[in-house]
Amino acid sequence: MELRQLRYFLKAKELLNFTEAAKMLNISQSTLSQQIKQLEDELHVPLFNRVGKRINLTEAGEIFGEYALQSINRANEGLLVLKDLKNLNAGKITIGVIYSMRILFARTLIEFAKQYPNIKIQVVFGTTKDLLEKLNLYHFDFILTFHENLKEPHLKCQTLLKANMVLVTAKKSLLANRRSLSLTEVAKLPLALPFSGYSTIQFFVESFGEENLEPNICMEINDIPTLFEIVKTGNWHTILSDTSVNDPEVVGIPIDGKNMKRSIMILSIKEVYEKKAVKKFYELLKSMHAKNLE
Numbered sequence: 550m551e552l553r554q555l556r557y558f559l560k561a562k563e564l565l566n567f568t569e570a571a572k573m574l575n576i577s578q579s580t581l582s583q584q585i586k587q588l589e590d591e592l593h594v595p596l597f598n599r600v601g602k603r604i605n606l607t608e609a610g611e612i613f614g615e616y617a618l619q620s621i622n623r624a625n626e627g628l629l630v631l632k633d634l635k636n637l638n639a640g641k642i643t644i645g646v647i648y649s650m651r652i653l654f655a656r657t658l659i660e661f662a663k664q665y666p667n668i669k670i671q672v673v674f675g676t677t678k679d680l681l682e683k684l685n686l687y688h689f690d691f692i693l694t695f696h697e698n699l700k701e702p703h704l705k706c707q708t709l710l711k712a713n714m715v716l717v718t719a720k721k722s723l724l725a726n727r728r729s730l731s732l733t734e735v736a737k738l739p740l741a742l743p744f745s746g747y748s749t750i751q752f753f754v755e756s757f758g759e760e761n762l763e764p765n766i767c768m769e770i771n772d773i774p775t776l777f778e779i780v781k782t783g784n785w786h787t788i789l790s791d792t793s794v795n796d797p798e799v800v801g802i803p804i805d806g807k808n809m810k811r812s813i814m815i816l817s818i819k820e821v822y823e824k825k826a827v828k829k830f831y832e833l834l835k836s837m838h839a840k841n842l843e
Contacts, residue, residue: 552624558617562614635825642830643689644671644672644691645692647674648674652795658670690817690823691817693816694813707815711812713809715804717776720797731804731806736765743770743776756808
C-alpha cells in the first residue's frame with residue numbers, strides 16, 4: 550500500500566468520478582483505475598461500486614476513507630516535522646558529560662539554548678565508565694569525556710580541548726603560592742580524590758605507579774562540590790583538571806610532568822545518523838573552546 554494510492558483513492562472518493570479525479574491528479578484515467586484496483590486487491594475488498602461510468606463508495610470504501618485520510622495527514626505532519634528538524638525548529642539532543650566539564654559545558658549549553666530555543670536538550674553528568682556504557686546503548690547523541698587511548702573502532706572521536714591536571718588546595722594553604730609541584734611532592738600530601746569510577750583517579754594511580762610512588766589517599770568521594778568543601782578546610786588536597794576549578798576559596802597548582810595534560814574528547818557512535826542540531830552543538834563547543842586546544 551502506497552501513499553500515492555491513498556491520495557488517488559481520496560480524490561476519487563471526493564469527486565466520485567474517475568475521469569475528473571485523474572484530471573485533477575494530472576494522470577491518465579487508466580493509471581488511476583489501475584492503482585485503485587491494485588489497492589482493492591491488496592485490501593481484498595472493493596472500495597467503489599462501478600455502474601457504467603458512474604461510481605459510488607461501498608461501505609468498506611466509506612470506512613477506509615477515514616483511515617486513508619488520517620494516514621495522509623500523518624505523513625504530511627511527518628514531513629513538516631522533518632522540515633522543522635532540518636531548520637532547527639524542533640528536535641531533541643541528549644548529551645553525557647563528565648563532572649569536570651560541567652563549568653565549561655554550562656557556558657556552551659546556555660549559548661546553544663539561546664540560539665536554538667526550540668531544541669530540547671537533556672544533559673546527564675557521570676563518570677567516563679558510566680557515560681561510555683550508556684553511549685554504547687544509544688542513550689546519548691554524544692558524550693564529553695577524557696579518553697586519550699581510544700580503542701573502540703565503532704566510536705567517532707573528536708578532540709575538544711586540552712586540560713591541565715592540577716593539585717587543588719585551599720587558598721589559605723601554605724602551598725597556595727607555589728607555581729608548580731612535582732608528582733613526588735603530591736604523593737606525600739593527604740589527598741581526597743574522586744571515587745575510583747572516575748577517569749581522573751585512574752589516570753593518577755597510573756602516573757604514580759610509573760614513578761613508583763605510593764600516594765596518601767585518605768578519602769574517595771564521588772561528588773566534586775563535596776571535594777571542594779573538604780579541600781577548603783586546608784587539611785586535605787585533591788587532584789582534578791583545571792577545567793573543574795571555579796571555587797574562589799581554592800586554587801589549582803600545576804603538577805610537573807610531560808603527561809600532566811589530558812584531552813577532553815567528543816565521542817559518538819560512527820554508524821548513527823548525526824542530527825543537524827548535534828552538528829551545530831559540536832560547532833559551538835569547538836568555537837568556544839578553540840583557545841584551550843593547545
